[in-house]
Amino acid sequence: MMIPVRCFTCGAPIGHLWEEFKKRVEAGENPGKVLDDLGVKRYCCRRMFLSHVEISCEVLNFPKVS
Amino acid sequence: MEINVLEKTPLKLRLYIKDIPLHVLNSIRRVMIAEVPTMAIDSVVFTMNSSVFYDEYIAHRLGLVPLTSEKALEKYKLPEECREAADRGLFTEDCFVKLDLEGKGSEEGLVTLYSGDLKSSDPDVRPVYDKIPIVLLANNQEIRLEAYARLGRGKEHAKWSPVSVAAHKYVPLIHVREEICKGEECKKCIEVCPKDIFELKNGKLAIKQDKILDCSLCRICEEACPYNAIKINWKENEYVLTIESTGALPPKKILLEAIKILENKIDDFMESLKKEGVVK
Numbered sequence: 091m092m093i094p095v096r097c098f099t100c101g102a103p104i105g106h107l108w109e110e111f112k113k114r115v116e117a118g119e120n121p122g123k124v125l126d127d128l129g130v131k132r133y134c135c136r137r138m139f140l141s142h143v144e145i146s147c148e149v150l151n152f153p154k155v156s
Numbered sequence: 157m158e159i160n161v162l163e164k165t166p167l168k169l170r171l172y173i174k175d176i177p178l179h180v181l182n183s184i185r186r187v188m189i190a191e192v193p194t195m196a197i198d199s200v201v202f203t204m205n206s207s208v209f210y211d212e213y214i215a216h217r218l219g220l221v222p223l224t225s226e227k228a229l230e231k232y233k234l235p236e237e238c239r240e241a242a243d244r245g246l247f248t249e250d251c252f253v254k255l256d257l258e259g260k261g262s263e264e265g266l267v268t269l270y271s272g273d274l275k276s277s278d279p280d281v282r283p284v285y286d287k288i289p290i291v292l293l294a295n296n297q298e299i300r301l302e303a304y305a306r307l308g309r310g311k312e313h314a315k316w317s318p319v320s321v322a323a324h325k326y327v328p329l330i331h332v333r334e335e336i337c338k339g340e341e342c343k344k345c346i347e348v349c350p351k352d353i354f355e356l357k358n359g360k361l362a363i364k365q366d367k368i369l370d371c372s373l374c375r376i377c378e379e380a381c382p383y384n385a386i387k388i389n390w391k392e393n394e395y396v397l398t399i400e401s402t403g404a405l406p407p408k409k410i411l412l413e414a415i416k417i418l419e420n421k422i423d424d425f426m427e428s429l430k431k432e433g434v435v436k
Contacts, residue, residue, distance in 0.1 A: 092292065095217050100321060147266060
């Protein structure tokens with residue numbers, strides 16, 4: 091699905107950082123360094139980014155049944 | 157009582173507080189989490205949703221978006237009065253802020269609607285962050301909705317809590333008995349400390365003074381030391397209070413608001429005692 095709006099554990103908003111994170115990691119930067127830059131400090135928030143798979147962009151293109 | 161500001165940024169506040177009883181500090185902390193009101197979207201009316209996401213999924217995402225609430229605290233009615241209005245479908249102006257979201261997919265590719273696309277009826281209540289993705293739309297998909305935000309408290313739903321972190325911790329007291337410590341020959345505690353607090357100075361074990369507050373009192377160093385030269389303790393009545401805001405309210409406002417609410421609660425309690433004749 092889409093990137094969660096908030097961290098599951100601590101509730102800090104993280105959704106707004108996702109696009110920059112994605113752009114910079116795809117450009118070849120180290121994910122850990124990018125998270126440090128974005129100010130994502132705790133490991134509960136960091137795993138939200140590192141473990142996220144953006145599946146919805148692909149599912150979206152299948153035809154809807156109902 | 158003595159209070160020092162250790163860190164102050166728009167979203168974070170760290171205070172070193174001396175001579176405060178722990179239960180008082182804990183009450184303030186708990187009021188900050190559960191009782192300080194903020195604005196958040198509570199009801200969503202969909203007039204059109206042909207996206208692949210369920211209405212509930214989108215409504216849940218909207219609810220979690222933090223909204224600026226500093227001025228709303230004075231402008232709108234308190235949660236207790238507004239809660240029932242929403243159940244009856246009455247979105248009155250003294251309780252609710254209306255936020256509209258509209259979007260259509262395009263042929264060129266996926267369209268993302270962001271929290272910044274929400275059009276608020278009150279400029280004082282708008283999303284804190286503009287770049288939170290809400291929905292994705294492909295070609296021929298459309299979404300139209302009205303969201304209603306109201307004041308609420310963290311005890312009702314965590315989306316209304318103004319803090320992501322509100323915590324207090326003890327101030328560590330690290331005591332090294334220098335006559336037993338072997339210093340350079342051993343170095344076990346330096347290797348083992350997860351917060352990297354110890355160092356060697358002129359062949360002797362020393363504590364990095366700027367890092368002492370990082371100590372989590374885990375006592376791994378105590379266990380690692382073969383000579384029992386390290387003793388970890390904490391100071392009585394000294395604490396570090398950390399507040400991290402979600403952006404809805406500035407941390408200072410959260411703290412002041414919490415103290416006000418706690419005061420009112422105690423006043424209410426006193427009043428009840430008088431009414432029942434327990435005290436005169």
